Amino acid sequence: MKKKITLIGAGQIGGTLAHLIAIKKLGDIVLFDVAEGIAKGKALDIAQSSPIDNFDVNLSGTNNYEDTKNSDAIIITAGVPRKPGMTRDDLLGINLKIIKQVSEGIKSTSPNAFVICITNPLDVIVMALQRYSKFPKNKVVGMAGILDSSRFKYFLSKELKVPIGDVETLVLGGHGDTMVPMLNHTKIRGEPIENFIKSGKITKDNIEKIVDRTRKGGAEIVKYLEKGSAYYAPAASGVQMLESYLKDLKKELPCAAFLENEYGAKDIYAGVPVIIGKNGVEKVVQINLSENEKNQFDKSINAVKELFDAAKKIDPELE
Ligand code: A3D
Secondary structure (H helix, E strand, C coil), X not given: CCCEEEEECCCHHHHHHXXXXXXXXXXXXXXXXXXXXXXXXXXXXXXXXXXXHCCCCCEEEECCHHXXXXXXXXXXXXXXXXXCCCCHHHHHHHHHHHHHHHHHHHHHHCCCCEEEECCCCHHHHHHXXXXXXXXXXXXXXXXXXXXXXXXXXXXXXXXXXXXXXXXXXXXXXXXXXXXXXXXXXXXXXXXXXXXXXXXXXXXXXXXHHHHHHHHCHHHHHHHHHCCCXXXXXXXXXHHHHHHHHHCCCCEEEEEEEEEECHHHCEEEEXXXXXXXXXXXXXXXXXXXXXXXXXXXXXXXXXXXXXXHXXXXXXXXXXX
């Protein structure tokens, strides 16, 4: 039987997700949006490309949660994106309200779904989503680390003029300005980046610039687009998580997962490497952090905690 995949939010990321999921034939797709016409219009547009790209999946658009019932997986992008000059944290008040409505909508209709959240500010919104919906913690996960790591890999490959497949690295922590590109876990063709600094192929200064550009990768695109934020790479990242779940690939991917003492953090969602398979988040993978990486990770966790405290002030139900 085909899987049923619901996309809550049929905006820029939602539409791109639907297209990618259809082309990859991962399952039937329901696009849900409060703006019903956008959901229906995008579903129909993508469906009309099926004879060209040869996919036989069903696409529909709705603003009724009944139509999403018994979904195997749900990806949430409902919310407001950033405008130039805004931080992700500026979206908290408005997106928190939206995520509460979405949680109400999905909890009774698709209680067994695996839920991937993309709405910003990511770590706090995914944590709120889990609290509101009361879905098991291993079934609620946030997308951010894959995107941040992908940006970091791309910039490194351009700077070092090597194929992207040769770059191995990851970005952990919260999805904000305190995210932690892991230099001690960065390898080019299996060789530590440190060796490339020693041989003069890249300077420390250039690496710092790339780290900074990665941290501000989202803002750079917001500035160009003026209206809205990145969506191609965020959608591709969400699909990688979805595919690992639906096909039980057990891929190790950096995602925002619930931490229960891993990496010294407790009762908080933040970006760490996890295994995603048919049971959702099957494991948080522990890697050794250098002292510097650990300090930066702790700082990032504190930023997420502070923002979650702000969320609790907005809605005491999150206590
Ligand atoms: P956009 O194109 O505005 O789409 C959002 C959609 O959500 C719109 O079509 C709205 O009508 C819809 N919506 C609003 N309220 C509701 C509701 N209550 N129920 C259902 N649908 C609703 O935005 P986008 O797709 O560009 O971005 C979506 C979210 O992803 C934003 O919060 C972005 O900040 C976030 N984002 C996260 C990342 C990460 O890496 C985590 C990257 C890029 C964007």
